[in-house]
Amino acid sequence: MNRIFLMSGLAAALAFTTAAMAAGGGSGDHVEDLDVAPDAGASPVRLVSWDGDFELLTTSRRLRIWRSHVAYRMTVDSEGNVTNCELTESFRRAYITQRLCAILSEHHTFEPALDDSGMPVEGTYTAQISYQEIRDRM
Numbered sequence: 001m002n003r004i005f006l007m008s009g010l011a012a013a014l015a016f017t018t019a020a021m022a023a024g025g026g027s028g029d030h031v032e033d034l035d036v037a038p039d040a041g042a043s044p045v046r047l048v049s050w051d052g053d054f055e056l057l058t059t060s061r062r063l064r065i066w067r068s069h070v071a072y073r074m075t076v077d078s079e080g081n082v083t084n085c086e087l088t089e090s091f092r093r094a095y096i097t098q099r100l101c102a103i104l105s106e107h108h109t110f111e112p113a114l115d116d117s118g119m120p121v122e123g124t125y126t127a128q129i130s131y132q133e134i135r136d137r138m
Helices: 002-023 053-062 094-107 131-137
Strands: 046-050 069-076 082-087 108-111 123-130
Touching (some): 053 131, 069 094, 069 108
Antiparallel strands (some): 046 108, 069 123
């Protein structure tokens, strides 16, 4: 009996969280918060492509992740390669964070940030991906 109550509570919490995100304006695939240098000529890291919907969704199902989204921050070097990934909302198990970061790093393509003289520099990219939006696209 306790399991049934717990599972129904989890389902209700997941539905509430997903509905709240949809009502809160989760309008894009990636909700971005880019770290930009205050210089007028500088430009932030730019996402060129993301092609990991299927891989992220299937891995998340396999790992039994019951969240409505994944929020993360990546460090991108001056060549556009991901050098560091961290989930901004952590999981209790480190292997989940490592696996999700591996997928996110592999399936993102970036243009590096540019300083005020137009030279590529290291920068950060912060975003979140909604599982509901991935399901809607598939």
